Amino acid sequence: MKLEVDVAIVGSGAGGGAVLDRLLPLIGQGLKVAVLEAGPYFTRDYFTQREVEMMGIFWGNGAWPTADGAITMMMGKAVGGSTAMYTGVTFRAPDEVLLEWGIPGLTPEDLKPRYEALEQALNVHAPPADFVNDNNRLFKEACEKLGWPCEDLRLNLRDCDQNGYCNLGCVSGGKQGTLELQIPRAIAAGVTLVPNCTVERVQDRTLFAQVQPAPAGTQPGPYPPGPLEIKARLIVLAAGCPGTPALLLRSGLPGLCDALGRYVTVHPAVTGFGIYPHPIKNYRGFPKTYYTPHFSKSHGYYIETCFYYPFSTAKSVHGWGPEHRSLMRRYNRMLSILVLLHDPALPANRVTLSRGQAKLIYRIHPDNIKALAHAQASSAEIFFAAGCDSVHVSLADQFELSRAEAAADPGRFIRPENFIPGTTPVSSAHPQGGCRMGIAPKTSITDPLGRVHGYPWLRVADSSLFPKSSHVNPYLTIMALADRVADGIFADRREFLP
Amino acid sequence: MADEPFRYHFKHLAGRRQQTFLAIAEEIIPADDSGPGGGTIATAALADWAIARLDPSLQKLLMVFLTVWEYLGLLFGGKPFTRLSSEARQRQMRWFERSPIPALRTGFFGLRAMALMGFYCREDVWPSIGYEGPLLFDRPFPDPEIRALQKGKVGVAP
Missing domain, CATH: 3.50.50.60 (FAD/NAD(P)-binding domain)
Incomplete structure (x- = not known):
């Protein structure tokens, strides 16, 4: 034709x-x-x-990874x-x-x-007050307790039924x-x-x-x-x-x-989770209304609120086995936030072809991994300030950090060395x-x-x-x-x- | 009959590979007091449906990886993976998860994703995690097979 x-x-x-x-x-x-x-x-x-x-x-029915498999696009x-x-x-x-x-x-x-x-x-407008579910409300309250700026995520909605x-x-x-x-x-x-x-x-x-x-x-x-x-x-x-x-x-x-x-950048994204003392059903209501730019200039990342559905959540939870299942059983008590890293534009990170199809060769920069560890410590501070009993982030030395042991200084338990490409869950929606x-x-x-x-x-x-x-x-x-x-x-x- | 299991014809996770997948899925999502683990036909069927929709090169890689996985069990307990004890299986999985070879790590990550999809996309699992399901629970989908598989009652079609 x-x-x-x-x-x-x-x-x-x-x-x-x-x-x-x-x-x-x-x-x-x-x-x-x-x-x-x-x-x-x-x-x-x-x-x-x-x-x-x-x-x-x-794309790829949700399974379109970078060439090394480390990031799900x-x-x-x-x-x-x-x-x-x-x-x-x-x-x-x-x-x-x-x-x-x-x-x-x-x-x-x-x-x-x-x-x-x-x-x-x-x-485009700031989210009205009735848009704010518990995940977002608690994020904002936590940022205020910590003295970090918490700003509205402006949204392009009209008659949204949340x-x-x-x-x-x-x-x-x-x-x-x-x-x-x-x-x-x-x-x-x-x-x-x-x-x-x-x-x-x-x-x-x-x-x-x-x-x-x-x-x-x-x-x-x-x-x-x-x-x-x-x-x-x-x-x-x-x-x-x-x-x-x-x-x-x-x-x-x-x-x-x-x-x-x-010079491809992907804005690598990593989700962290806090466990609240009682059910809050954050899968209902509008998922994203706040973010903090507090560490954007100093460490190169934003933290935004987010909440996803059971499989996406399970995939973003690090590891497997009894600990993973135990955490997922508390899905309706989870708070969730997303770290978005400012990644450098490097010539080696590139689109190429494999049998005529696009292939993305991308390696996460070591500075971004350091920033991620810092961001996960910041996330843990937010979760504990929000009242969570425990926190799960992928670069922690242990699967779940309890309030008693980690709330005073979560950064002690979170290290860039724990990042394993292809095992630590990372995604990207912003290539x-x-x-x-x-x-x-x-x-x-x-x-x-x-x-x-x-x-x-x-x-x-x-x-x-x-x-x-x-x-x-x-x-x-x-x-x-x-x-x-x-x-x-x-x-x-x-x-x-x- | 509403209580009859849905008869599903496996396209990829059949035969030995199905057994390997079930053994991996059971370790990824072990049974606990909230219910059975991930190593069930219902999980495998939903994963198989999803695998059938992946890029053919990715499908092939996953299937080859499952076969390799099974026989690498010999290195971790002297037997194929499906015949190993749970401890030996977990040893193999931990090694793959931290393997120095990137392809082995990402292969395991892919299988883990398929097992988690096969399990957590099932309606019968949702009550155990406190998820009440979609607001439009009964909105029809053009492919009735995947809707039936999400109910979690699955048998193998001859």
Whole structure:
């Protein structure tokens, strides 16, 4: 099958959605746009709040590890991309991060109005008081006792019914992700959405793709399974990291520098647990409303609240055997928090190909392991200050630290030497980089507006543009960068668009 | 018949590999006074369903790893893993968990994940951990097989 359009967008997550929204006025004037999404088109009715049934909304059905198996990558494979399974936590990239990136024109002043407009469109706001379940309330009280700042996690919600299953797909439509906002608007405007469409190669304004059968219970696309060739005047790659760098590596476009695929950061995430004296059922209610940035500048991490479902929790609990089972029996007494580490952008951490498929080679930096030990000691302080009887963190010398022995100084029991890659549970939902933007074609893949060096008809509009870690949950910054990419498209419209 | 076990046809965890998986799962989630351990057909069936949906290369690796695991039991007690005592099994598992060879550690981590999924995704297990299940408990799913497997009453299809 063949399709010819003016603009083809590969990927329907945060980046693709933001570009789509900007193109809407032109679509109204006759611009033909197609969105090609590797994942299926799940609608709200599909989401059952059951972990094993929802594994299909993740890349690799939830089992997509880094090459060494040490980190489980959790990315959405769905129309809406990872916005179909995120929690809606909305951060602006801190000014110091943008300054550290050092991209000409990409300043806090440039992004501020974009952030403001996006936040208004996505209904971003601080969580109202009735959103705060015990896990979050106790976290806040503990931070206040410790004298640490505790800030609201701003959320992009509208009429959220607080089911608590955001990471398994939103059943109410309250989460203002691409699946709920930009995609329906685009379809109504006449955009062609092709779900289950794996783009294999891009070459000379043409995408070569394979359409897969739609899984049962999902919305079928306009094309039958089989090869699909898409010609476009302009192509926007918004397949994220590792999707976009892998596609460019597969395509073998001449002239792209050795930075392609490299400088990937993943924002490694590790969960810790406290055991409260009595049941508090933290699996109910909105899972994330607070965080502390207290150690961001000094030690390189944030601590956010979180709470997950039984299997995800069991997987995040270190070890096995009677201790593991005993801890899981207290699932309804657990408090849970997530450590997010600021990882360095290194050339050795990279997307590569294995039999044509993306592979992520990533090694956790020793400084991050030291920071993790510090973060787990901080987490233990929070749990004990919250009133927990005991704490489970993966770098502790023993499985469970009791209040009596450890509350005074939990750091004595938590050591970086206890970190074992592939055994210590680590996950990532924020992969970034691989197509870093910059000025010089010798050190970057795109210019500051996402134009691929040497290929003016090819743009990148996703997290792979990040030259270094965003330090914070990245989706809003992805959208703000995609908005800049749309600026570039408008600037060049006479050249490429009808 | 509501009380009849659901007859499941294993695709990957069959034969000897199933026995190895059950022995590992029982050590990962041992029986206690809250109920049976993870080494049951119900756990294996749910894990098998999930394995069937993984990337084929990952499926293959897991199956090869299970076979290797079984015979490496000889190094830890002179017998294949399924015939070892519980103490010897745990010795082998502890060694794998801290093995200097990354592939052995991650292989064990993968099996551990499958056992935990097979166990903690079951409705019959949830009361023992105080989990009341999804708010939309009875919302149908397009694949009735996985919903039946989550009930925890499973028999092996011939």
